[in-house]
Amino acid sequence: MxxxxxxxxxxxxxxxxxxxxxSELGAMATPGFGPFAxxxxxRTAAGFGVAVxxxxxxxxxxxxAEGLAAELGPDADVRAVGRVRALSxxxxxxxxxxxxxxxxxxxxxxxxxxxxxxxxxxxxxAFVTLPDGVAYVLSNFHVLAGSPSAELGDAIVQPGPADGxxxxxxxxxxxxxxxxxxPGQPATVDAALASxxxxxxxxxxxxxxxxxxxxxxxxxxxxxxxRTTGVTDGRVSAIELDGLVIEYGEGLGQLRFDDQIExxxxxxxxxxxxxxxxSLVYLVDGVRAVGLLFAGSETGGxxxxxxxxxxxxxxxxxxxxxxxx
Numbered sequence: 632m633x634x635x636x637x638x639x640x641x642x643x644x645x646x647x648x649x650x651x652x653x654s655e656l657g658a659m660a661t662p663g664f665g666p667f668a669x670x671x672x673x674r675t676a677a678g679f680g681v682a683v684x685x686x687x688x689x690x691x692x693x694x695x696a697e698g699l700a701a702e703l704g705p706d707a708d709v710r711a712v713g714r715v716r717a718l719s720x721x722x723x724x725x726x727x728x729x730x731x732x733x734x735x736x737x738x739x740x741x742x743x744x745x746x747x748x749x750x751x752x753x754x755x756x757a758f759v760t761l762p763d764g765v766a767y768v769l770s771n772f773h774v775l776a777g778s779p780s781a782e783l784g785d786a787i788v789q790p791g792p793a794d795g796x797x798x799x800x801x802x803x804x805x806x807x808x809x810x811x812x813x814p815g816q817p818a819t820v821d822a823a824l825a826s827x828x829x830x831x832x833x834x835x836x837x838x839x840x841x842x843x844x845x846x847x848x849x850x851x852x853x854x855x856x857x858r859t860t861g862v863t864d865g866r867v868s869a870i871e872l873d874g875l876v877i878e879y880g881e882g883l884g885q886l887r888f889d890d891q892i893e894x895x896x897x898x899x900x901x902x903x904x905x906x907x908x909x910s911l912v913y914l915v916d917g918v919r920a921v922g923l924l925f926a927g928s929e930t931g932g933x934x935x936x937x938x939x940x941x942x943x944x945x946x947x948x949x950x951x952x953x954x955x956x
Contacts, residue, residue: 632706634848637671637679638871640706644681644699645669645873651695666692670872670893672708673849680706682869682893684931684938686876687711708869712928712938716878717773717821719746719753719908723859726794729906730861733794735801738831741911742856744790745770745825747806748798750777752791754858754909756923757841758834759824759953766832766956767807768825769947770909771925775823776809778882783807787825791858793906804828810950812879817887820942820950821908821925834956836911837862838918841955844944845919853894854915855924857907864915865902865939868932869893875940877926892922892941901936903927912941920944920955 632640648667666689672682681703685696693711700709726733732743733752745755745768753774760766768775768787775787785806788796795801808824834840837856845851851867872891879886894912896902903910903924910924922941931938948954 632678632680634671634679637681640681640703641669641671641871644683655691665874665876668872668875670869670891671849672869680708682872683707683709684712684872684875685709686713710931712931714878715875715926715928715940717908717926718903718905718924719751719771719774720880721751723751723793723906724904729859731856731858733790733858735790738833739768739789739803740833741836742858744794744796744858744906745774745909746788746791746796747775747777747781748786748788748792750774750791752793752858752906754907755789756909756911757920758832758956759948759951760956761953766827767953768804768827769923769953770823770825771821771923772809772812772823773821773879773925774909775806775825779811779813781806802828803830808951812883812886814884817889819888819890820923820947822923822942822947822951824951824953836913836918838913838915841913841918841920843919844948844955845914845917845921846943846945847892847921851921852897852915853912853921855903855907855910855912857903857910857924859904859906860901863900863902864897865894866897867892867921868895868938890943890946892943894939894941895932896934896936899934901927903939911944923947
């Protein structure tokens with residue numbers, strides 16, 4: 632089926648799942664939240680299909696997922712993904728076990744450890760400018776702010792506190808702008824900006840200098856550089872995922888995200904792990920930005936190492952009125 636047909640079928644699946652949740656799960660069904668995320672998948676032999684991702688914690692959910700797979704046939708990509716969580720909330724992969732850069736790095740560059748002074752550690756994703764022409768650091772809300780109680784002007788340190796960063800000696804700037812996240816409110820981006828405090832930066836990525844942004848349709852080869860897993864390679868496995876429920880832990884709880892991108896690893900290990908939140912994902916061919924990495928699952932993917940989720944980069948930039956450097 633073509634993309635428009637796939638979107639139509641996606642809408643039908645969402646309606647079907649919503650009706651089933653209300654009738655079968657009763658009290659388990661919270662309005663706006665559910666154990667299924669539905670999006671668009673690419674099927675190399677048949678154009679586009681429907682992607683269904685589900686939490687296999689209840690046998691009724693598993694049975695319904697199996698039923699959807701049978702109903703949709705070859706046009707379906709139905710996978711159990713388990714819990715999906717924001718990747719820099721709570722404990723992250725210990726410094727000694729990381730593949731990325733967790734030490735103090737000057738000049739700053741993409742892929743290194745960074746965080747709000749009260750957060751563990753995440754990843755510096757990119758450098759952007761605002762209409763005032765000033766450069767800022769781009770990462771996730773849950774990396775640079777951490778919670779709704781954070782305030783503009785709070786210290787941002789490099790490396791992040793979990794990697795030994797402290798203020799004032801490791802302070803590189805301040806929390807400058809956020810796209811707010813609030814309990815119970817659906818979202819599309821998890822993003823924030825930090826100002827730069829008399830510190831130089833190098834915006835080059837392992838694949839080269841960014842040449843712009845790209846809207847993906849699936850199957851594209853992508854790469855990222857992150858604090859925990861370093862440089863990893865993957866492919867876009869689903870787009871336009873709606874109803875993706877992310878665990879944020881104490882303070883924010885579970886948040887629903889719509890219009891998200893999914894990436895699966897094409898290497899031996901996972902595409903991302905805890906502490907990689909905030910990484911910029913880009914096309915290897917042309918070095919164009921695709922999305923801002925913010926969450927991952929525990930299972931799923933061809934090697935069983937989990938799936939990674941991104942906010943579309945153009946949505947992120949529009950929300951912040953920012954331009955990539």
